[in-house]
Amino acid sequence: MRGGYFKRPSILPGFWPAFGFSLLYLSLVVLVPLSAVFLKTATADWHHFWGAIASPAVVASYRLSFGASFAAALVNAVFGFLVAWVLVRYRFPGKRLVDSLVDLPFALPTAVAGIALTSLYTENGWIGRFLAPLGIRVAFTPLGVLVAMIFIGLPFVVRAVQPVLEDADLELEEAAASLGASRWQTFTRVIFPVVRPALLTGFAMSFARALGEYGSVVFISGNMPMRTEITPLLIITRLEQYDYTGATAIAVVMLVASFVVLLGINLLQWYSRRHADAG
Amino acid sequence: MPRDRRKPRVTQDPALLRWTLTALALGFLALFVVMPLAVVFGQALEKGWHTYWMAIREPDALAAIRLTLLAAGIAVPLNLLFGLAAAWAIAKFQFRGKNILLTLIDLPFAVSPVVSGLIYVLVFGAQGWFGPWLQQRDIKIIFAVPGIVLATVFVTFPFVAREIIPLMQAQGTDEEEAALVLGARGWKIFSRITLPNIKWSLLYGVILCTARAMGEFGAVSVVSGHIRGVTNTMPLHIEILYNEYDFAAAFAVASLLAVLALVTLAVKRLIEWKIRRESETFPAVAEGAEV
Amino acid sequence: MAIEVSHISKTFGSFTALRDVSLRVNDGELVALLGPSGSGKTTLLRIMAGLEIPDPNDGSAVLFEGLDVTRQDAAARRVGFVFQHYALFRNMNVFENIAFGLRVRPRRARAPETEIRERVRQLLRLIHLEESADRYPSQLSGGQRQRVALARALAIEPKVLLLDEPFGALDAKVRQGLRRWLRRLHDEVHVTSLLVTHDQDEALEVADRVVVMNEGHIEQDGTPAEVFHHPATEFVMDFMGNVNFFSGRIEKGKAVFGPLVLERPGEAASEGQSARLFVRPYDLDIHRDYNGGKPSLRARVQRIQSAGLKVRVELLAETGETVTVEMSHEQFHDSHINVDDNVFVSLRDSRIFTEDYSI
Numbered sequence: 001m002r003g004g005y006f007k008r009p010s011i012l013p014g015f016w017p018a019f020g021f022s023l024l025y026l027s028l029v030v031l032v033p034l035s036a037v038f039l040k041t042a043t044a045d046w047h048h049f050w051g052a053i054a055s056p057a058v059v060a061s062y063r064l065s066f067g068a069s070f071a072a073a074l075v076n077a078v079f080g081f082l083v084a085w086v087l088v089r090y091r092f093p094g095k096r097l098v099d100s101l102v103d104l105p106f107a108l109p110t111a112v113a114g115i116a117l118t119s120l121y122t123e124n125g126w127i128g129r130f131l132a133p134l135g136i137r138v139a140f141t142p143l144g145v146l147v148a149m150i151f152i153g154l155p156f157v158v159r160a161v162q163p164v165l166e167d168a169d170l171e172l173e174e175a176a177a178s179l180g181a182s183r184w185q186t187f188t189r190v191i192f193p194v195v196r197p198a199l200l201t202g203f204a205m206s207f208a209r210a211l212g213e214y215g216s217v218v219f220i221s222g223n224m225p226m227r228t229e230i231t232p233l234l235i236i237t238r239l240e241q242y243d244y245t246g247a248t249a250i251a252v253v254m255l256v257a258s259f260v261v262l263l264g265i266n267l268l269q270w271y272s273r274r275h276a277d278a279g
Numbered sequence: 280m281p282r283d284r285r286k287p288r289v290t291q292d293p294a295l296l297r298w299t300l301t302a303l304a305l306g307f308l309a310l311f312v313v314m315p316l317a318v319v320f321g322q323a324l325e326k327g328w329h330t331y332w333m334a335i336r337e338p339d340a341l342a343a344i345r346l347t348l349l350a351a352g353i354a355v356p357l358n359l360l361f362g363l364a365a366a367w368a369i370a371k372f373q374f375r376g377k378n379i380l381l382t383l384i385d386l387p388f389a390v391s392p393v394v395s396g397l398i399y400v401l402v403f404g405a406q407g408w409f410g411p412w413l414q415q416r417d418i419k420i421i422f423a424v425p426g427i428v429l430a431t432v433f434v435t436f437p438f439v440a441r442e443i444i445p446l447m448q449a450q451g452t453d454e455e456e457a458a459l460v461l462g463a464r465g466w467k468i469f470s471r472i473t474l475p476n477i478k479w480s481l482l483y484g485v486i487l488c489t490a491r492a493m494g495e496f497g498a499v500s501v502v503s504g505h506i507r508g509v510t511n512t513m514p515l516h517i518e519i520l521y522n523e524y525d526f527a528a529a530f531a532v533a534s535l536l537a538v539l540a541l542v543t544l545a546v547k548r549l550i551e552w553k554i555r556r557e558s559e560t561f562p563a564v565a566e567g568a569e570v
Numbered sequence: 571m572a573i574e575v576s577h578i579s580k581t582f583g584s585f586t587a588l589r590d591v592s593l594r595v596n597d598g599e600l601v602a603l604l605g606p607s608g609s610g611k612t613t614l615l616r617i618m619a620g621l622e623i624p625d626p627n628d629g630s631a632v633l634f635e636g637l638d639v640t641r642q643d644a645a646a647r648r649v650g651f652v653f654q655h656y657a658l659f660r661n662m663n664v665f666e667n668i669a670f671g672l673r674v675r676p677r678r679a680r681a682p683e684t685e686i687r688e689r690v691r692q693l694l695r696l697i698h699l700e701e702s703a704d705r706y707p708s709q710l711s712g713g714q715r716q717r718v719a720l721a722r723a724l725a726i727e728p729k730v731l732l733l734d735e736p737f738g739a740l741d742a743k744v745r746q747g748l749r750r751w752l753r754r755l756h757d758e759v760h761v762t763s764l765l766v767t768h769d770q771d772e773a774l775e776v777a778d779r780v781v782v783m784n785e786g787h788i789e790q791d792g793t794p795a796e797v798f799h800h801p802a803t804e805f806v807m808d809f810m811g812n813v814n815f816f817s818g819r820i821e822k823g824k825a826v827f828g829p830l831v832l833e834r835p836g837e838a839a840s841e842g843q844s845a846r847l848f849v850r851p852y853d854l855d856i857h858r859d860y861n862g863g864k865p866s867l868r869a870r871v872q873r874i875q876s877a878g879l880k881v882r883v884e885l886l887a888e889t890g891e892t893v894t895v896e897m898s899h900e901q902f903h904d905s906h907i908n909v910d911d912n913v914f915v916s917l918r919d920s921r922i923f924t925e926d927y928s929i
């Protein structure tokens with residue numbers, strides 16, 4: 001019960017054992033190994049490092065990974081919002097089942113998702129066979145990568161937006177209507193601004209998740225050099241060639257990107273909490 | 280005035296719009312969620328039940344299942360312990376650095392699974408920090424089972440904690456303090472007061488943790504040696520089968536994991552229902568307000 | 571603009587909120603809809619606004635200046651609606667909130683931005699919040715928020731102003747101040763207004779006319795004085811202020827309540843019918859000795875409450891009922907009453923209700 005560290009005196013027992021164990025666990029499992037990445041990079045020389053992260057193949061993978069993640073997050077933002085809206089505001093048979101299904105991409109192992117999506121979109125797959133005559137190829141193209149990323153990012157937007165929509169005050173919409181606003185005007189001026197922060201958060205989380213994703217994407221991408229290689233794959237190929245430095249260098253880039261996005265999400269949430277209020 | 284009147288007319292969208300949007304939303308979900316699920320089972324059974332069973336009973340498949348269960352069997356209890364400890368410290372006490380702790384717990388979500396595996400290679404691999412030391416003692420971590428367990432632990436350790444921390448925070452410290460005043464000691468307080476209050480969310484956290492531990496692919500792929508029958512978990516085995524174009528077998532093994540995923544979803548529904556039922560009979564208890 | 575509702579009914583599932591209600595509000599009047607929760611007053615208001623649809627019975631209609639607007643939706647009716655919990659748009663500041671109704675008009679009907687800004691500034695002056703134009707609702711007090719809500723409703727120059735318990739969520743003092751302010755505003759602006767409230771003091775103080783509602787129908791419709799001094803039904807009498815209540819019967823053409831016998835000229839009530847006597851606390855007098863003239867009761871003083879504007883004396887009557895008498899401090903001082911005294915209580919004025927009619 002040392003006063004200095006605590007913001008408020010604690011009378012319940014067991015703080016130090018619990019805290020100590022947690023900290024120890026975190027250090028061993030997370031901090032120490034994670035620091036290995038940065039320490040390894042620190043010892044490598046700059047030239048080597050730059051060569052590893054800026055080679056053409058790697059840059060091509062950045063384009064694909066970041067580009068497809070961003071596009072997938074956009075698609076999820078639009079359709080995820082739609083799904084959340086329909087789930088919260090409308091009634092239809094089987095709604096509970098649909099609501100549970102939204103979590104499937106989150107619960108399904110990535111390898112299973114990967115082979116399932118690939119199977120669907122190959123030229124004689126259940127969906128691919130309809131697209132082939134139209135000249136649209138999904139499997140083994142960047143489009144396939146996009147599809148896989150949409151799959152895994154879907155729940156993030158829906159689950160971020162749903163609670164906000166559920167808490168929305170209907171009186172605000174009534175007020176807007178009584179003041180003469182059309183339904184569309186009420187949506188854009190009154191409802192959407194309230195949901196926007198949650199939508200942005202969902203978008204960012206969807207983006208972050210897609211960026212680092214491996215299992216769901218690596219099957220459908222086809223892994224063609226310079227064209228459909230995702231960045232995590234390059235880390236693995238470097239490792240298989242025992243190029244630890246190269247692998248670590250790319251990993252650093254990915255970590256920095258993840259942290260930037262994470263920071264962005266936290267800032268978004270802090271910002272929206274500042275504006276959130278009563279009445 | 281009964282507040283549960285049907286939604287007033289002005290806040291209802293016109294019927295045509297409602298049906299169109301609903302159809303669009305359901306269509307999107309059907310395409311992106313239902314179809315992948317369906318194809319797993321469809322492809323698994325394409326060659327009939329016999330092929331299905333053979334694929335699952337195949338020795339390498341069984342070995343993969345055993346390894347998966349082993350990794351989960353170690354990772355989940357460890358993470359459960361961690362989750363409980365961290366939740367106790369965070370939810371029942373006020374101290375500096377709490378936010379940092381919370382952020383650290385969320386870390387695996389921000390890190391790519393491949394990177395998660397890489398970090399252990401860097402520490403325990405042949406060229407890693409402990410590489411030479413381990414080689415001298417002929418201890419294999421990377422490309423062996425211990426490495427797989429480690430990677431699994433890393434990737435799944437937030438799950439239990441994230442489920443119970445918000446709940447414990449919402450429930451506050453009143454009940455535990457009351458128990459303390461009545462003479463109960465540390466462990467008794469925890470087991471008789473805290474645990475029962477979080478039992479459903481804890482259960483869900485454990486199940487989620489287990490499902491993720493069994494399904495982890497990226498991280499495990501990095502640290503495993505991909506040695507058939509020895510260092511392959513179920514997801515890795517699926518990969519091998521798929522790359523050998525043995526689709527029916529691949530999907531057969533995949534279907535086991537898919538069923539696990541569906542069970543996870545069903546349990547989540549069940550728990551939500553349980554929590555809602557409890558909040559209806561004991562509103563104060565469920566929300567953690569002062570009783 | 572005059573509003574009229576005729577034969578309006580509304581049911582929500584098994585609950586009947588309104589039963590065949592008809593009401594007329596004249597141009598420029600401020601009418602209070604007064605009643606307890608569940609009386610249907612808010613439902614009636616929302617039906618006028620177009621926020622609810624009445625049951626589709628024959629002859630039911632909502633008329634604005636004679637025109638049937640029952641099928642017209644809320645956005646087209648141009649009513650100003652003020653909600654109990656303000657319903658201000660929290661992502662917009664005060665200025666934008668007030669300007670909202672003017673900015674969402676279709677392009678043809680919309681005024682140029684400069685005109686809109688001028689109108690908003692006028693309204694800000696009216697509600698005395700010129701300095702707060704940039705603030706957000708979260709930065710305002712409850713009373714300020716309600717003033718903004720009112721200004722927002724007035725901005726669209728509504729044909730009628732509907733207020734749903736606008737001061738219900740505010741502190742007593744703020745409520746009183748806003749009440750007076752609303753009355754003055756109405757005198758200035760002269761918009762036909764309907765105010766829903768469960769607070770009878772509010773209704774009596776602010777309104778030109780008071781409509782008392784109970785369980786979905788109208789009990790009485792009259793001026794504040796009429797409703798208070800000449801209540802039409804038991805409910806109205808009981809609802810508007812404290813009242814003493816006695817049960818009795820009609821015997822031999824007189825109303826008999828124990829030792830109280832009251833002559834009441836007028837239509838003959840049936841012999842033996844039960845009757846109820848309602849007396850306001852300030853219509854009772856306490857005497858040491860029997861006065862002779864007026865009907866009186868013997869009673870013993872139980873409690874004297876002298877802290878307050880008036881003195882309240884609680885007595886136990888010989889009939890067994892508890893009687894409350896209100897008097898000024900002067901009267902109390904002159905009367906020399908103490909606890910446990912045996913005194914006489916006489917009636918100055920009262921109302922008698924029987925099954926058939928009320929006297």
